[in-house]
Amino acid sequence: MKQSQSEKSKSKSANSGSADSSSLTTKKKAKPPPNKNRRHRRKLSSLVELYTKRQVGKRWLETHMWHTKRMKMVQKWGIMIAETPNDKSYRAIYKALHKSIIHDVSYTGTIKIVGNQKETVSLLGKICTSEKPIDLLTYLNGSKAIPLILHQFGDVFDVIGPALGIWGPIHQVSSSENSDNSSENSFQELMIRVHPSIISQLSETLNSVITKYPRFSKVKFFDVSSKLMSIDVYGTISTDLLQCIIKSPNPDKNDFINPLNIQERIWDLARCISDPKSIPEGLILSVNSIDPRLGFPQKMNSKLEIINDPDADSLNSTKLDNKFSNLIDLIKKQLNIAPSDSIRSDLWSDTICKEILESKMSENDLNKRRQNNLIPGSKLEFTKQDSIIPVMLIRRGPSHYIGHNSRDTKHRDCVSGWTLICPSGFALDFWKSLTFAGGRAIGLSEQSMLCFESGLPNFPSSWPTTNSYYKHLLGDSSSTTDGVLVSNFDRWARKPKSKKENFEKRGALSPFYPPIHSLVGIPEPKELIKYSFMKAAPNSEFHHAKPVSKVATNVAIDNEKSGSMDIEHNDENFNTVDVNVSGDDQSPLSGLDPAQKSLVVKDDCVISDNQNRPWVITTSFHLELVKNILATHDIDGKPVSFENWVIPLAKELKSPISNEIMPLNPPETTKEINLNHAVVRVLLYSVCRGSAEDNAVLSIPKIETLSAAQNSEKTNHILGTNNTAKRSLDQSNGLLEELCNNFGKKDKNIKNDKFPSKKEILGYVINGNYSYSVSKGFAIGVISLKGLFKLWKQQVCVIDGSAANVSKDESLPVYIEKSIKKNLMVDVTNTNGKLRRLYSLSLL
Secondary structure, three states, rough: OOOOOOHHHHHHHHHHHHHHHHHHHHHHHHOOOOOHHHHHHHHHHHHHHHHHHHOOEEEEOOOOHHOOOOOEEEEEEEEEEEEEEEEHHHHHHHHHHHOOEEEOOOOEEEEEEOOOOHHHHHHOOOOOOOOOOOHHHHOOOOOEEEEEEEEEOOOOOEEEEEEEEEEEEEEHHHHOOOOOOOOOOOEEEEEEEEEEHHHHHHHHHHHHHHHHHHOOOOOOOEHHHEEEEEEEEEEHHHHHHOOOOOOOOOOOOOOOOOHHHHHHHHHHHHOOOOOOOOOOOOOEEEEEEEEEHHHHOHHHHHHHHHHHHOOOOOHHHHHHHHHHHHHHHHHHHOOOOOOOOOOOOOHHHHHHHHHHOOOOOOHHHHHHHOOOOOOOOOOOOOOOOOOOEEEEEEOOOOOHHHOOOOOOOOOOOOOEEEEEEEEOOHHHHHHHHHHHOOOOOOOHHHHHHHHOOOOOOOOOOOOOOHHHHHHHOOOOOOOOOOHHHHHHHHHHHOOOOOOOOHHHOOOOOOOOOHHHHHHHHOOOHHHHHOOOOOOOOOOOOOOOOOOOOEEEEEEEEOOOOOEEEEEEEEOOOOOOOOEEEEOOOOOOOOOOHHHHOOOOOOOOOOOOOOOOOOOEHHHHHHHHHHHHHHHHHOOOOOOOHHHHHHHHHHHHHHHHOOOOOOOOOOEEEOOEEEHHHEEEEEEEEEOOOOOOOOOOOEOOOOHHHHHHHHOOOOHHHHHHOOOOOHHHHHHHHHHHHHOOOOOOOOOOOOOOOOOOOOOEEEEEEEEEEOOOOOOOEEEEEEEEOOOOOOOOHHHHHHHHHHHHHHHHHHHHHEEEEEEEEEEEEEEEEEOOOEEEEEEEEEEO
C-alpha cells in the first residue's frame, strides 16, 4: 500500500529529527563547559584561585583590593600601585593637610645589611654620601634615621637616588679566640629604604663592592621588601590619628630603664603636641601595638578631650609645661643611649614576625567575640591570645626626600609626618583603621604634588641623569604603561596636522623632554633624540661650525698635593671657558695616571673623558659652596672669567673630603670631574603673571627689561633711601613684580613670540605649575654651571651702581650684594613659544 502524504511527512520529520539530535550531541561535546555563575565565582576558594592567577608577573600590595574600588591602578616597577583617586583630588588634598592624609608606601624597597659595624660603615662610605657621619651615636643606637644619597661605586657624581638608613640592634657572637675584643665578635644590622626603581641597582652596587674588597666578604645583604609594610601619614593631626590606633599592651609605661618603655613613654606624651614638626626630624620610635581590629572603628578625639582625659594632667599651664619638659628630657635620653643598649624590637627578627603572623586571630573568631559582648558595638578587650604587633614610627621630613636638611623656607612643609612600618600581614588592618578615623587616601600623583608644593624634587621625575629618571621617561619592562616621554609624544603624533602645535616652527626643538645632554654640549642619546626635532650628531663628538683659536692657560690650585687645571677660552659670544679638573693619586676624587694630570680642554669638541655625560650637583656641601661663590665674588667692575669663578669649587672637588659634615670614609673614584658637564637644580618663582610648564626653556633675560627696571625713577628713588638695606627679600621681590607687570605683554618693541636661540638657553624646567603654597607660578628646573655663570655675570653688570645711575650711598653696595645673591633673574619660555616671562632663581 502506498503511504499517505501525512505519513511520508512524519517519516521525514522523524529522520530529520534523529539527524539533528545526533549533530546536536556532537556539537555539545565540542563546546567548552559553561561559565560559572556569579555565586560560584564569589566563593572564597574561587576568589583565592582567581586573585592568584591575576598576580602572575606582578606584585599586589595588601591594600590592593581596597584601592581598586576607589582609585586608578597602574603597574610600575613590577608592582600594582594606586596612581590617583577617581574623584578630583588636587586642591582637595592640599586642603586636607589641615587634617590628615595617608598613603600606602609598602612598595618601598628595603635592603638589610648584616655585618661588623666598622666594615658596614666603610662599605657605605663607598656608595653613598651623607650630610653627617653615619656612625654618630644618635644613628648607631637606632634613634634617628640617616638621610643618604646613593651613587655608583667609584663615581660620587653618578647618582642613583635618595635613601634612608636605619641602624638595628647589635648581636654578640660567642668566640673563644677573640673573646677580649667584643667589637670584632659582634655584628649590627642596617636597613636601607629606597625607591623600588633602584632596588636592583643598589643590590648590584653592593655586590660589586663586596666582590672587589675581600675585607667585606663577611658582610651580607638581603632583600626584605616583601616582609615589611609601611604607611605614610601626612598632615597637622597625623600624630593624633596614629595615637587613637596604636595602643600599647603594656599599662606600666613609667619604667625608665628599658629603652623600649622609654619610647612608649615618648609616644604617650606626644599626644599633647599639636604638630608633628615639634618632634625632631628623623626620630625613630619602636613600640608594640595591640591588634587595631580590637578597637575598630576608631574615632579620633579632639585635643581638648585628650587634655581633659582623667588619665592626663589637668588643664594647668605649669603641669603642661612639665609634660613638655619631660618629653624633651626623654627624647634627649633616647638619643644618647649606648648602641649596646639600643632598641631590640621584634620587627628586626624575621622569625618572630612570622610567628606573630601565624598566630594572628581570624576575622571569624573576632566576630564571635563581638557577638558575646553584653553591649553591642563595644570594643573588644585585649587578651593574651591576641597578637602584639611590633611597630616602628619614623618622624618623616623634607630631608628624607632630598638627602640633606637644607631646603627653601618659602614653601609650606607638606611632607612632614610619620611613617608607620609593620610586619607583613597587618598593613590592611592598620589601613582600614586609619581611613575610618579620618585619614584621606592618596596615590602616586598626589604624593608628587605634595613634594612640588614643598619645593622638593620628587624621585624619579625630578632627579635627572639617574637611571630611574630615564626609565620614567622611556618606560621599562616591569611597567605595563609607557614612559611619560613616549606617551606624550604619541599623543601629539596621533593628532591631525591642523590640530596639533607646530613646535618646530616655533623653535622648540625638544618640547617633550629636557635635553640635558645637549645643554652641556654632549650629543643626545639615540633613545631620546628620536622624540625631538633635533638632528642626531654623525659622530660621538660635537663639532662647531667654524674652528676657534685655542690659547691654553694653566692655573695651579695646589702645587704640592693637587693636580693642574687647564683652561681654554671659547669664542666671544659665549664668554666662558671649559674647565676639566683632575687630581693626584692622594685625592679620593681622582685616580688618573701622571700623564693625564695636565689636560687641555678643547672648546671645539666634546671632552672625551671617562665621564662623557652630564652630572648633577646634589650634595649639600657642594651646593653651599656654589651659593657662596655666587655671594662672595668681587664686583669691582673687573671682567670675571669662568676659570676664576669656579676655582673654589674645583679646589674642593680635587682635595680630599675631610669636612666634618661629610662622611668619614670619602668615596673613591677613578674618573675625571668635568665642570663643563655639571648642572644644578634650581627653584623658579614667577615675578609677574603666569606659570611655567614642563620642559620650558630657561634663557638669559632681556637686558632692556632689567635696565628699564633699574633706571626707572621708582627704582632710583627707593635705592637711594637709607632704609633700602633694611628691606626684606619679599619687599624687594614685590618691587620687581610691580616694575615687571607689563613684561610678557605684547609690545611693538619686544617680540615675545620669538623662541630663545641655542646660545641663550641656560637650562630647562623639569616640573612646573601653579603652586598653592607660594600663591604664584613655581617650577623646579636644571641649569648648567656655565649658564649660571653667564646669568650671574650679566646681572652683575646690570645691577652695578654706574649702570643704575643712582647716588653713591653707604647702604647701596649692601643692597646690591643682596640683590645679586638672592634675586638672580631668568626668562622662562613655555614650549609653545608665545610668551617669555621673568622668574627669580634660587638654588635647590
